[in-house]
Structures are given as C-alpha cells and as structure tokens.
Amino acid sequence: MQDAAQRLKNLAEQLVGAPLPVRIRAWDGSESGPPSAPALVVRNRRALRHLLWKPGELGLARAWVAGDLDVEGDLYQALDAMAGFIWERDDDARSLRQALRDPEFRTAVRSLLALSAPFLPPAPPPEEMRRHGRLHLHTKGSDRRAISHHYDVGNDFYELVLGPSMVYSCAYWESPDGTLEDAQRDKLELVSRKLGLKPGMRLLDVGCGWGSMAIHAAREHGVSVVGVTLSQEQAAYARKRVAEEGLTDRIEIRVQDYRDVRDGPYDAISSIGMAEHVGSERYLEYARDLYALLEPGGRLLNHQIARRPQADESAYSVDEFIDAYVFPDGELAPVGTTVALLEKAGFEVRDLESIREHYALTLRRWVANLEAAWAEGQRLTSPGRARIWRLYMAASALAFEHNRIGVNQVLVVKTPETGASGLSLRTRDWRG
Incomplete structure (x- = not known):
C-alpha cells in the first residue's frame, strides 16, 4: 500500500x-x-x-x-x-x-x-468570523463588528508587525533598501501635499487607525484634524499618541462611523486604506457623504486597493480566506469602477497614481517583522491569528508583485461652479 x-x-x-x-x-x-x-x-x-x-x-x-x-x-x-x-x-x-x-x-x-477517518466535521478555528447569512452587509452594526474583528486584536501585536510608525497601509518607497519608517513618513507627506494642507485648514481623516496621518498633518502642516475610526482599541491608542505629541488642541479622535460625521465642511479629507471596507452597494453613498462634507474646492485623497476587472463582473466573489479570517465583508473593485463612482458623486478626478509595487515591499517588511518575533507575536494574540497574518501578508505581497491586485491614490476635488480647482497648472507640484 x-x-x-x-x-x-x-x-x-x-x-x-x-x-x-x-x-x-x-x-x-x-x-x-x-x-x-x-x-x-x-x-x-x-x-x-x-x-x-x-x-x-x-x-x-x-x-x-x-x-x-x-x-x-x-x-x-x-x-x-x-x-x-x-x-x-x-x-x-x-x-x-x-x-x-x-x-x-x-x-x-x-x-x-x-x-481521514473518523469522517466527522472538525470545528472551525475560533479566529473565524461567525456569520448568519450575508443579507445585511455594511450596516453600521455589521461594519463595526467587522472592523473590531480585524483591528481589535491587540495594539501590541500591531506594534510588532507595523513598527513604530503604526501605519497600516502601503508605504511609499524611494528605494527597496530604505527603511519602513522613512517610507511610511514619505507616504503621509505625499498625501499631505496632494491635499494641499496648510496651517488653519480642517482635515477629516476617515478610518484614522492609530492616528499617524492625523499627527503628521497637525505637526508638520499646522492643520486641525478630526480622525474617525470604528475600533475602540485604535482610538484609545491614537488619543494617547496625540497627548504625548502635545496636539490635543488640534486633533480630535472619535469612535464614529463616517456616515455620522455632521460637523463639516472640511477643507480636505484623507481616506487611506478605509474604502475597501465600504462595500460595492454602499460605495456611491460613501462618495456622496464625503463630497457633502467638503468645502467647495476641497480635496479628497482616496487611497484604495483595487482588483483586476473580470470578463464577467457578475461572477465576482470575495476571497473565502480573507472574508472569514482577515477582512470580513471587505470588497475590492477595479480602479475604473471606483473612479466612475467618485465622478458620479460629483467629484472631479484630478490625479491617479498607482503604487502597486510599493505595497509588495511594505508587506514583505511586515512579514519580516512578524517572523523575527514569531513567539512574541503568537503570545500577543493567538497562534492561529499569528498564522493568519503571516499567510495573508505573504500571499498579498505576491498578489501585488504579480499584478493580481493593485493600490491607487485617487485625488479628487469638489470643484466649485466657477471651475477653479485650486490646483497648480503643473499638478504634480501639489501646490494650490
């Protein structure tokens, strides 16, 4: 045998x-x-x-x-x-x-x-997101549960993986030999310049995470910032960082759904790695909500992962591993779909930059951080969750490298009726 x-x-x-x-x-x-x-x-x-x-x-x-x-x-x-x-x-x-x-x-x-005998169904691992159907996706309650599943796994674990910058999105690399901290700082600065941030402006940071963009914008550009997140753990960590930086007079961190923000208008909005959680059936609503929160002439920087379009879009289905263990209810759309919906909401699209290769570099650094402290990573969360993060980050790095998915920064403007966008003639100078 x-x-x-x-x-x-x-x-x-x-x-x-x-x-x-x-x-x-x-x-x-x-x-x-x-x-x-x-x-x-x-x-x-x-x-x-x-x-x-x-x-x-x-x-x-x-x-x-x-x-x-x-x-x-x-x-x-x-x-x-x-x-x-x-x-x-x-x-x-x-x-x-x-x-x-x-x-x-x-x-x-x-x-x-x-x-395989005995042929009995094994219980799913406890780290799997439990659901009772998918009939009520992207309600405020379901989004709150999905965000908590992914982000409320321990700030110490994320510190180990992300490093001191605590930025959980694609960095912007000058060279593959650079440091993760420099690349994340350069990404935050790139976003700030695209938004044209200046002292006295109001910035809304949607999906503010652990507060890195809010702190950078307030400290380096003198703006006032409201950051919103659905994660209690992120908000507590971000508020502590803001206090340590002495920026409590300029930064407010809220546990709040972006759909509940009512204190506009803002001069600029950053949405970095958040829109993947919105869902296709809610995306136009998301775009319209942010449009309504901006001053005429205000800018939105939408930093979002995209998938490749399919010949039959009706056959698209979410990745089972990612949906069950990583980003429950998350959805990726082709960048063309995203741009079309932003335009439908009223925005004028002024710039699109693909930084696909940058995310592969970022993910490989995160994997290296986790592998270098593997025993500690398991202790800080659970052996199963550490295995999830290692697999999804390594597989995602390969997906970006092979162009199965991409990531794009789309700069859009709420252009006033006069048609004056506020951008310079040479747009990539990023000066208003």
Whole structure:
C-alpha cells in the first residue's frame, strides 16, 4: 500500500491535472514530491477532514489556521508555486464535479475518505468570523463588528508587525533598501501635499487607525484634524499618541462611523486604506457623504486597493480566506469602477497614481517583522491569528508583485461652479 504522502500527492494531481510543484510531508513521516521544493506539511488527519468538509480555499484556510497544515521552507516560494492550485483556478466546484466523473479519481477520493477517518466535521478555528447569512452587509452594526474583528486584536501585536510608525497601509518607497519608517513618513507627506494642507485648514481623516496621518498633518502642516475610526482599541491608542505629541488642541479622535460625521465642511479629507471596507452597494453613498462634507474646492485623497476587472463582473466573489479570517465583508473593485463612482458623486478626478509595487515591499517588511518575533507575536494574540497574518501578508505581497491586485491614490476635488480647482497648472507640484 502507498504511504500517506504519495496518496495525497496522487489525489492532488488528479484534481488539478498537473504535477504537484511542492513536496508533501504527511503525519506518518512519509514524503513525496520534488526533493528541492518547499514542503507542504500535513500534520494530521484532521487537515484532510477540513478539506473534505469544505473543499477549496476555506478548507485550506481552516487547516492552516488550526496548525494542521504548514509550509516548511520559503513561504513565498511555496505560495507562488501553489498559486495555480488555489487562487488562479477558475472554479473549485466545477473542477471537482468534472474530476468526480473520472473513475480513478473517485477511487482516490474513497481512499482519502478512509485515510481521514473518523469522517466527522472538525470545528472551525475560533479566529473565524461567525456569520448568519450575508443579507445585511455594511450596516453600521455589521461594519463595526467587522472592523473590531480585524483591528481589535491587540495594539501590541500591531506594534510588532507595523513598527513604530503604526501605519497600516502601503508605504511609499524611494528605494527597496530604505527603511519602513522613512517610507511610511514619505507616504503621509505625499498625501499631505496632494491635499494641499496648510496651517488653519480642517482635515477629516476617515478610518484614522492609530492616528499617524492625523499627527503628521497637525505637526508638520499646522492643520486641525478630526480622525474617525470604528475600533475602540485604535482610538484609545491614537488619543494617547496625540497627548504625548502635545496636539490635543488640534486633533480630535472619535469612535464614529463616517456616515455620522455632521460637523463639516472640511477643507480636505484623507481616506487611506478605509474604502475597501465600504462595500460595492454602499460605495456611491460613501462618495456622496464625503463630497457633502467638503468645502467647495476641497480635496479628497482616496487611497484604495483595487482588483483586476473580470470578463464577467457578475461572477465576482470575495476571497473565502480573507472574508472569514482577515477582512470580513471587505470588497475590492477595479480602479475604473471606483473612479466612475467618485465622478458620479460629483467629484472631479484630478490625479491617479498607482503604487502597486510599493505595497509588495511594505508587506514583505511586515512579514519580516512578524517572523523575527514569531513567539512574541503568537503570545500577543493567538497562534492561529499569528498564522493568519503571516499567510495573508505573504500571499498579498505576491498578489501585488504579480499584478493580481493593485493600490491607487485617487485625488479628487469638489470643484466649485466657477471651475477653479485650486490646483497648480503643473499638478504634480501639489501646490494650490
């Protein structure tokens, strides 16, 4: 009889119709596959039960988070090699139905069922976001729960991953050899210059995180800032930083939904890495709300991750791993869709800058920070959540590198009836 690793390898290759690009190491110590390739470690039979009860990405995610599935060797190399098996496949369900017509494959599945016994459904890891349907997405309550799931996992954990800047969005690199702190400072300054911030102006920072943009804008440009977040932990941390900087007279941090901000008008609005949480059905409302909060001539800088457009947009579905474990209810849209909705809300689009490669560099630094303090990272949150963050950040870095997703800064203006945008003739001087 074949050992467990060989049987698993044969089944995987029958399903995808191609040689397995990684080794498999099974719980019985057996190995099969290319000797020099990274190893996919199947630690126990429960990993198989996760996959059998939830075929596809969610089953893989549950096995990974639970620690039943692991990678030995270079994680980036392993994820790159397995991309065609996971993220780049057209339809897991269709592939499975086609494979089940093959008598040899059905025999292999029966063998796998026997190998995974007892065939009982394993409980999902506790880090998984629990839902009762998706009928009420992006209400204020559901958004608050989703944000808490992702951000309220411990400020100390985020300090370990993000470093002293505490900026959880794409940095802006002068060179791949630069420091993360310099690149994050340069990103905040780039946003400030695009917004044309000057002393005496009012800035609304939507999704203010741990307060980094608010502090930079107030300290370096003399503006008054209102920062809003739905995370209690972020708000407490940001207020402490503001007090330590002596900026309490110029910065107010609120736990507030952007839809509840009523004290406009503002001269400028920054939205950095927040719009991904808005949802497609709410995006026009988001754009119109921010438009209403701006003075005529005011600017919005919308910094947002984008996905590639699909031939059939109606077939788009969210990533199961990301939705269950990372950003519940988050949605990505093509940049063209975002620009069209901003224009529909009344904005004039003045500049769009893609900084896709910058996010890959940023994510690799975050992964390195986590890996360098792995034991501490697990202690600060949980072993499962540390595994989630390592996998999602490494996989996201590869997605940016291979142009599966991108990130863009879109500068828009609430242009007054006179048509005077307030921008210089050479826009990228970023002076009003």
